[in-house]
Amino acid sequence: MKDQLPPPDFDRSRYERPNQDWICGHTCEGRPCRLGPSPGGVCRANAECTPWLETKPGETKGLWKCTRPREHGGPCAEGPGPTGTCGCPIIPCAPERTLRNLRGRITWAVIALTVALLLLAIAGPWKWRFIAPARVSDPHRNAGFNQLAQERFGQPGCAGCHPAAEAGIGQWLLAAYHSDPGLLQFSRLAQATTRQETRMDRENCVACHRGFERHQPDVVHAHSCSACHREHQGVRMAPPSDVGCAHCHQDAAQLASFASPSKSPSADFDPPVSAGAVVFRTERPSQGRTTAFRSFADGHPEFAARSVGRKDPDSLRFPHALHLGTTVLLGGRKLECADCHQPDSTGSYMNRISFAGNCRSCHALQFDPFNPELTLPHGSVRAVVGIVESLPLQYVDLARRKGLRQTDEINEFGRQNVAKIRQTLGGGEQLLRLVLFTPDPRQVDPKLSSERRAQLAGCAYCHEVKADPKDIAVVTPPVIPDRWMVGGRFNHGKHVQQGCLECHPSITASTAASDINLPTQASCARCHSPQGGAPAGCAICHSYHLFSRP
Amino acid sequence: MKGYFLTRRVVAIVLLFAVAAGAIATWQHYVPLLRNLSYLTGWLLLAVILFLTAYNGRKKLPFLPLGSSRAWLQLHAYVGWLSVVVFFAHVGWRWPDGWFESCLTWMYLVVIVSGVLGLLWSRYVPRRLTSRGGEVLYERIPVIRRSLQDRAEDLALRSVAAARSSAIADFYIAHLSDFFRGPHHYWSHIVEVRTPWNRLQSKLDDLSRFLNEEQRLVLGQVTDLVRQKDGLDYQYALQSSLKLWLFVHVPLTYSLLILTGLHVVLVYGFSLGAGFRP
Numbered sequence: 001m002k003d004q005l006p007p008p009d010f011d012r013s014r015y016e017r018p019n020q021d022w023i024c025g026h027t028c029e030g031r032p033c034r035l036g037p038s039p040g041g042v043c044r045a046n047a048e049c050t051p052w053l054e055t056k057p058g059e060t061k062g063l064w065k066c067t068r069p070r071e072h073g074g075p076c077a078e079g080p081g082p083t084g085t086c087g088c089p090i091i092p093c094a095p096e097r098t099l100r101n102l103r104g105r106i107t108w109a110v111i112a113l114t115v116a117l118l119l120l121a122i123a124g125p126w127k128w129r130f131i132a133p134a135r136v137s138d139p140h141r142n143a144g145f146n147q148l149a150q151e152r153f154g155q156p157g158c159a160g161c162h163p164a165a166e167a168g169i170g171q172w173l174l175a176a177y178h179s180d181p182g183l184l185q186f187s188r189l190a191q192a193t194t195r196q197e198t199r200m201d202r203e204n205c206v207a208c209h210r211g212f213e214r215h216q217p218d219v220v221h222a223h224s225c226s227a228c229h230r231e232h233q234g235v236r237m238a239p240p241s242d243v244g245c246a247h248c249h250q251d252a253a254q255l256a257s258f259a260s261p262s263k264s265p266s267a268d269f270d271p272p273v274s275a276g277a278v279v280f281r282t283e284r285p286s287q288g289r290t291t292a293f294r295s296f297a298d299g300h301p302e303f304a305a306r307s308v309g310r311k312d313p314d315s316l317r318f319p320h321a322l323h324l325g326t327t328v329l330l331g332g333r334k335l336e337c338a339d340c341h342q343p344d345s346t347g348s349y350m351n352r353i354s355f356a357g358n359c360r361s362c363h364a365l366q367f368d369p370f371n372p373e374l375t376l377p378h379g380s381v382r383a384v385v386g387i388v389e390s391l392p393l394q395y396v397d398l399a400r401r402k403g404l405r406q407t408d409e410i411n412e413f414g415r416q417n418v419a420k421i422r423q424t425l426g427g428g429e430q431l432l433r434l435v436l437f438t439p440d441p442r443q444v445d446p447k448l449s450s451e452r453r454a455q456l457a458g459c460a461y462c463h464e465v466k467a468d469p470k471d472i473a474v475v476t477p478p479v480i481p482d483r484w485m486v487g488g489r490f491n492h493g494k495h496v497q498q499g500c501l502e503c504h505p506s507i508t509a510s511t512a513a514s515d516i517n518l519p520t521q522a523s524c525a526r527c528h529s530p531q532g533g534a535p536a537g538c539a540i541c542h543s544y545h546l547f548s549r550p
Numbered sequence: 551m552k553g554y555f556l557t558r559r560v561v562a563i564v565l566l567f568a569v570a571a572g573a574i575a576t577w578q579h580y581v582p583l584l585r586n587l588s589y590l591t592g593w594l595l596l597a598v599i600l601f602l603t604a605y606n607g608r609k610k611l612p613f614l615p616l617g618s619s620r621a622w623l624q625l626h627a628y629v630g631w632l633s634v635v636v637f638f639a640h641v642g643w644r645w646p647d648g649w650f651e652s653c654l655t656w657m658y659l660v661v662i663v664s665g666v667l668g669l670l671w672s673r674y675v676p677r678r679l680t681s682r683g684g685e686v687l688y689e690r691i692p693v694i695r696r697s698l699q700d701r702a703e704d705l706a707l708r709s710v711a712a713a714r715s716s717a718i719a720d721f722y723i724a725h726l727s728d729f730f731r732g733p734h735h736y737w738s739h740i741v742e743v744r745t746p747w748n749r750l751q752s753k754l755d756d757l758s759r760f761l762n763e764e765q766r767l768v769l770g771q772v773t774d775l776v777r778q779k780d781g782l783d784y785q786y787a788l789q790s791s792l793k794l795w796l797f798v799h800v801p802l803t804y805s806l807l808i809l810t811g812l813h814v815v816l817v818y819g820f821s822l823g824a825g826f827r828p
Contacts, residue, residue: 005684005781008694018689030696099793103800110801114808131816134647162820172819179823181586186593189586227585234647243582
């Protein structure tokens with residue numbers, strides 16, 4: 001248990017001034033002089049008192065009296081000397097600084113040190129690394145960029161983007177003074193919901209990044225590149241956040257201002273696609289895409305390709321339901337999606353469906369039930385007509401392929417088979433009409449099995465075939481899009497863990513090729529939402545920029 | 551009175567948390583809406599730091615009617631806590647990557663942590679000083695120490711003549727003269743370790759066994775002075791610690807302001823003023 005100490009005994013009448021800068025040098029010895037040092041820190045002590053000459057009535061010389069105050073011991077025993085000098089001279093001291101003064105000096109020293117270190121840092125060769133808020137992304141710091149900056153702006157490095165950078169701190173101050181919004185324009189800072197396009201964007205960013213169109217043709221070029229592309233965030237520039245997109249697409253009033261009919265042709269709004277690609281185009285709404293929404297999971301419009309009532313205008317007759325059912329078998333098993341739909345080399349999209357690659361194995365285009373080796377060519381009505389009109393020759397050729405060498409045998413083979421097919425299917429024009437225009441082989445032979453029916457199918461089984469006086473028939477070419485939703489990106493490869501039917505559930509009930517069996521926005525949002533856990537940012541699917549059209 | 555202070559502190563803390571939560575909610579609301587929010591939070595932070603720094607100026611201008619120093623100290627503490635929220639909102643709740651911005655962050659953190667530690671220390675130390683007793687003005691400590699030294703020396707010298715023995719004087723020269731000459735056991739007092747005092751007490755007890763009654767009386771008086779000197783050292787250690795933490799907090803605050811000034815120039819010069827052509 002600690003004992004409580006009483007306060008020490010000392011003269012409470014004495015007054016201390018801790019705010020003074022200097023204290024007597026004898027203080028640490030416990031014997032500060034009465035006068036103390038001057039405000040400038042000079043010792044003023046010479047004696048403990050200034051003696052007073054007391055002259056009594058009748059005396060001429062008088063007597064020197066000690067005047068030391070009572071709190072400093074009162075009059076001393078020695079008393080003043082005969083000449084009036086104090087008998088207790090004080091040894092001069094070296095006054096010491098008070099803690100307060102010392103703290104002030106240390107503060108100034110630290111300020112000076114800070115300024116010196118800053119000057120050293122911003123004057124040295126490492127100044128760019130020092131002042132950079134974070135590492136510049138690799139594309140903006142490599143040798144190629146420096147060379148480009150040297151060629152275009154006359155200076156490499158930071159000055160490639162910041163013209164005032166190379167000129168030193170004076171120019172930095174000027175640049176800060178001329179900033180927009182200015183240094184003290186708080187109201188403008190508070191009102192800015194986006195970063196406006198700056199001279200740096202026009203003269204520096206776009207000088208190198210040519211060919212970037214900025215989003216929709218009607219949108220004025222008001223946004224700064226840095227509104228979305230945040231530099232100095234590390235080795236890689238971070239992908240743009242949704243903030244920039246939300247700036248317009250969450251704001252119904254702002255979108256309404258864009259909703260007036262566009263001055264630009266509708267085709268200008270079509271996202272560009274790679275050459276040769278077949279895409280499924282949807283017409284642009286007259287008011288543009290101006291529905292306000294908060295996020296992909298919260299209010300994002302339905303995909304245009306999935307809008308109500310939209311049909312695939314392709315004339316091909318293809319029922320997915322039939323092919324995925326138990327009727328159509330491949331090697332005794334049911335067909336799977338992957339039997340036809342294979343990813344391309346990037347894994348993002350599916351390879352184009354072709355007759356040779358995907359259909360021929362089942363739809364062999366045979367026309368003679370007795371000679372399945374004979375097939376019709378695909379892709380040309382004229383070639384089909386040629387085959388049918390040269391049937392005897394085709395059988396002769398078939399006989400040779402079967403190994404017959406004797407002319408008599410070959411001729412006999414031809415005669416028999418021509419007679420047989422004429423007897424069964426009819427000859428000449430009848431056979432040609434059958435091959436070109438019959439939509440179902442069972443119209444000819446109702447007993448055909450499903451497999452034989454598929455093999456013996458003619459053109460009209462899958463295609464729209466119209467009679468043509470000149471070419472006998474015209475087959476409407478099928479248009480199977482390579483890309484269905486060109487406004488966004490998709491990567492099948494990243495979705496392999498999901499089964500096809502998870503996203504395309506309607507496919508098993510689809511009886512016509514005109515059905516659009518794409519996923520709905522809601523089905524995507526099941527995963528791509530805060531609840532689903534998958535990323536749901538705008539940039540996952542969309543690009544802001546429309547690249548220059550050729 | 552204690553209840554009043556407790557209530558005031560609870561109300562202030564609740565208010566502080568409410569304001570901080572409000573500030574965070576406001577920040578979150580405006581993050582997606584205001585592109586220049588970091589500029590606004592930056593200016594707010596600078597204003598807060600300037601207000602906090604103004605407390606030092608207020609102490610230098612006691613003659614101006616700017617409110618009591620106690621009220622300023624209260625505001626200084628609570629606004630200092632609030633500045634932490636503003637700071638992290640300004641930096642976006644992440645650690646900066648750049649050298650200069652890291653320096654700035656470190657500087658702010660050292661200042662704020664020194665302030666927090668100083669605040670806690672200044673709440674804790676007075677209680678210790680009061681419970682120990684022997685309270686004294688810090689500036690008076692050398693004079694009182696000297697007084698104790700003189701009295702102890704006098705007792706030691708007088709004991710020689712009175713008891714015809716130099717035992718106490720010898721002991722004083724061997725063990726106490728240095729002890730009375732200046733402050734001792736600084737860190738022991740700071741961390742509240744009594745080992746040095748117990749050791750000295752033990753030596754005094756050992757000596758006491760060999761003394762006669764008259765000498766014991768003198769030694770008792772010397773021991774009393776030793777206890778007072780130890781209390782004085784305790785006061786010196788703790789009171790000086792209350793002053794010395796400001797040697798970190800105050801100078802670095804001004805360094806922080808200088809770095810902040812350069813930060814403003816860089817941010818405006820290289821971002822909003824990036825299009826300026828020299």
